[in-house]
Amino acid sequence: MKEIKIPKILSHNTIGEVLQQREILLQIEECKPSDEIIFDLSENESVSILGILLIAELSDFLREERKCNCFVRTKKGSLQLYFPRIMGLIKRDRPNQEIENYLNEIRVPIQRCHNDKESLDAVNRLIPIIRRELNLPEPLLKALNWALWELVANAGLHGYRMYGKGEFDYPKPVYFCAFDYKDFIDMAILDVGCGIHASFLKSGKDKYKNISNAEALTSAIKESETGDPGGSTGFGLYGCAEIARKAKGKLVIISGTDKLIVSEQGEKLLSSGNFSGTMVLLSIPQKSAIDLAEILGKDNITVVSSLDDLIGGVDAGG
Amino acid sequence: MPEVKVINLNKFGSSMGTRELGSSIREEVLSLIKQGNNLLFSFSGVSVISSAFGDELFGKLFIELGEEEFKNKIKVNNFDNEESKKIILLVINNGIAYRRNNPPDTK
Numbered sequence: 001m002k003e004i005k006i007p008k009i010l011s012h013n014t015i016g017e018v019l020q021q022r023e024i025l026l027q028i029e030e031c032k033p034s035d036e037i038i039f040d041l042s043e044n045e046s047v048s049i050l051g052i053l054l055i056a057e058l059s060d061f062l063r064e065e066r067k068c069n070c071f072v073r074t075k076k077g078s079l080q081l082y083f084p085r086i087m088g089l090i091k092r093d094r095p096n097q098e099i100e101n102y103l104n105e106i107r108v109p110i111q112r113c114h115n116d117k118e119s120l121d122a123v124n125r126l127i128p129i130i131r132r133e134l135n136l137p138e139p140l141l142k143a144l145n146w147a148l149w150e151l152v153a154n155a156g157l158h159g160y161r162m163y164g165k166g167e168f169d170y171p172k173p174v175y176f177c178a179f180d181y182k183d184f185i186d187m188a189i190l191d192v193g194c195g196i197h198a199s200f201l202k203s204g205k206d207k208y209k210n211i212s213n214a215e216a217l218t219s220a221i222k223e224s225e226t227g228d229p230g231g232s233t234g235f236g237l238y239g240c241a242e243i244a245r246k247a248k249g250k251l252v253i254i255s256g257t258d259k260l261i262v263s264e265q266g267e268k269l270l271s272s273g274n275f276s277g278t279m280v281l282l283s284i285p286q287k288s289a290i291d292l293a294e295i296l297g298k299d300n301i302t303v304v305s306s307l308d309d310l311i312g313g314v315d316a317g318g
Numbered sequence: 319m320p321e322v323k324v325i326n327l328n329k330f331g332s333s334m335g336t337r338e339l340g341s342s343i344r345e346e347v348l349s350l351i352k353q354g355n356n357l358l359f360s361f362s363g364v365s366v367i368s369s370a371f372g373d374e375l376f377g378k379l380f381i382e383l384g385e386e387e388f389k390n391k392i393k394v395n396n397f398d399n400e401e402s403k404k405i406i407l408l409v410i411n412n413g414i415a416y417r418r419n420n421p422p423d424t425k
Contacts, residue, residue, distance in 0.1 A: 116338035124331040127365075139401060142366055146405070149335030149368035156336065157370075224416075235369040235412055292366075293401065296408035310394050310407065 001036040006044055010051035012252045012259065012281060018051065019273025022058050033067035040073045050252070050281050053175045053190040056110050060173070061192075110177045114160055119152050119174065126178060134180050136286055143243050143292040144178075144187060144284065150236030151189045151280050152176060158193030158278065184249070184283050192277035196220050196255040213256035214269055220253065221262060235296075240282055242295045247288035252281040320391075323347075323355045328363030335367065340374025348382065351391055362396040367409050377413030 004021050007014035024030055031037065039055050041047065059070035111122035127145050130136065136144070155174040176189040193199075197216040200208040211219065221241040224234040237253070241262045244251035251262040259272035284290075325347060330339060347357055380388045394410070397403035 116336035120331055120334070120336055120339060123335060124333060127333060142401065142405060145333050146366040146368065146409075149333060149366065149371070153335050153337065153368050153370040234416075239369075293404040293408055296405060296412065310389075310392070310410065 001038060002031070003038045003040050006039060006041050006047070006051070006055070008043055008045050010044065010047045012048060012050055012254065012261075015048070015051055015054060015254065015279075016273030018054055018058075019275050022054070023274060025058065025062065028066075031062055031066045031068050035066070035068045037062055037068050037070045038073050039070070042073050042075050044074075048281070049177055049179050049181075049186045049188040050190070050254070050279050053110065053177060053188055053279065056112075057173075057175055057190055057192060060112070110175055112173045112175055113152070113156070114173045116156060116160075119156055122176070123148055123152055126176075130178055130185070134185060134286060136185065137289065139292065140247075140284070140286070140288050140290050143247075143290040143295075144185065144282075146292055147240045147243055147282055148176070148178075148187055148189075150239060151187070151282070154236050155189050155191035155193070155278065155280075158195070158199060159191035180286065181283075183286055185286055186281060186283045188279065188281045190277065190279045195276050195278055196253070214258045214260075217253055217255060217258050217260040218267065218269065221251070221260070221267070237280075239292075239295055240280070243284065243290060243292070244282060246295070247284045247290050249282070249284035249288065252279075252283075254279040320354050320356045322358050322393075323350050324358045324360055326360045326362070328360070332363060333365045333367065334371045337370045337374045340371040341378075344375050344379055344382075347379070351383070356391045357393070359392070359394045360396040361394060361402065361406055362398065364406070365398070365402060366405055369409060369412060372406075372409040373413035373416055375413075376410045377417035380414045381417045 002025075004018075004025070007017050010018065025037070037059070039059065055072070059072075062068040062070050111119075111126060113119040113122050123145075127141070127148070130144070131141055152174060155176070159172045159174045172192045174189065174191045176187070178185060178187045180186075194202070195213075197211070197213040200211050200216040200219065208216075208219075220237045222234075223238045237251075241251050243249070244262050245264050248264050251260075253260045253262075254272050254275055255278040256276070257271055257274050259270045261268040261270070325343070327334065327343075330343075334340070350357060376392075379392065383391065394407070397406065
């Protein structure tokens with residue numbers, strides 16, 4: 001049996017400790033079939049959404065690839081029980097009706113998507129739940145809906161879409177989730193693809209030939225900068241960063257050995273535990289007044305003589 | 319007079335974001351255009367679309383058809399409200415702008 005100690009307060013500041021243990025666990029000699037792996041949350045005071053996604057991804061990998069048995073240990077009766085439940089890790093041998101009732105009210109489980117179809121279904125399942133449960137202002141919900149799509153599309157591109165292209169031997173899922181936390185809504189997404197740095201290096205563009213990991217992260221939030229080899233607008237992370245700035249929230253990107261935090265105060269680059277994929281957290285105050293059109297229209301060059309040229313005059317009916 | 323075929327995008331979901339979906343719709347509508355139809359994309363019940371979807375469907379369609387044919391044959395309408403209309407048109411516009419400035423990537 002191996003026990004994985006989780007920091008008492010698992011935030012993006014302490015996630016590096018879990019990443020270090022992850023590196024060790026990923027070595028084949030560390031985990032063998034039928035090994036029991038316990039993620040110990042029993043002394044935990046709080047777990048960030050990024051931490052939950054990371055534990056979910058790691059336990060999935062250990063179960064599916066190494067055939068290990070993974071569980072989470074929590075304080076009995078703790079509301080933290082709902083974390084393992086959404087990860088599908090809880091041992092349900094001692095049902096407690098009160099806790100069960102609470103768990104059943106949690107309607108935003110982690111979404112694990114193995115392809116575009118699953119992502120489409122998952123996003124369109126998640127957004128109505130957020131609308132119903134949190135009663136956010138409609139413009140903010142639209143901005144979050146758009147941001148989630150940008151992040152999911154990016155993650156899918158570097159995750160499951162690489163399957164069959166000589167990159168992975170199985171379609172690596174994309175994980176995402178949304179929580180309300182105090183006055184904020186947190187949305188996080190994780191993929192175990194090649195990471196932002198490798199994506200820029202592989203883009204074949206001269207200007208990215210010698211880019212460092214840290215430079216890749218700061219470039220990724222600039223408009224029109226992208227490492228997507230198939231080409232893309234480079235608007236996704238840039239738009240998410242703008243939303244974070246204008247809403248007085250926060251965008252955290254962890255990829256490779258660095259972590260970038262974007263807020264109204266500016267950009268902060270810190271070193272992090274090594275993570276070959278990409279984790280993104282968008283944390284936004286629930287009462288933010290966000291105008292997504294203003295962000296999308298900034299520096300906009302209209303390509304048809306007027307956008308109204310596109311509007312048709314025929315009633316589409318049903 | 320070409321027939322106008324209506325593509326109700328809400329059958330795919332209340333928001334759209336994947337390249338795969340954008341690409342499959344593009345292939346479907348290209349064959350309709352080749353048959354001589356004009357197209358009206360109805361956004362009724364669609365809240366937002368992602369940059370990747372806008373690029374894959376409208377950006378690449380713009381390149382494949384050329385500006386004139388795109389303007390003549392492709393229309394959009396039936397937005398739920400002004401805000402959705404503004405956002406979706408801007409995403410479409412950004413996708414087209416990107417593809418126009420980066421034509422080799424469309425191959």
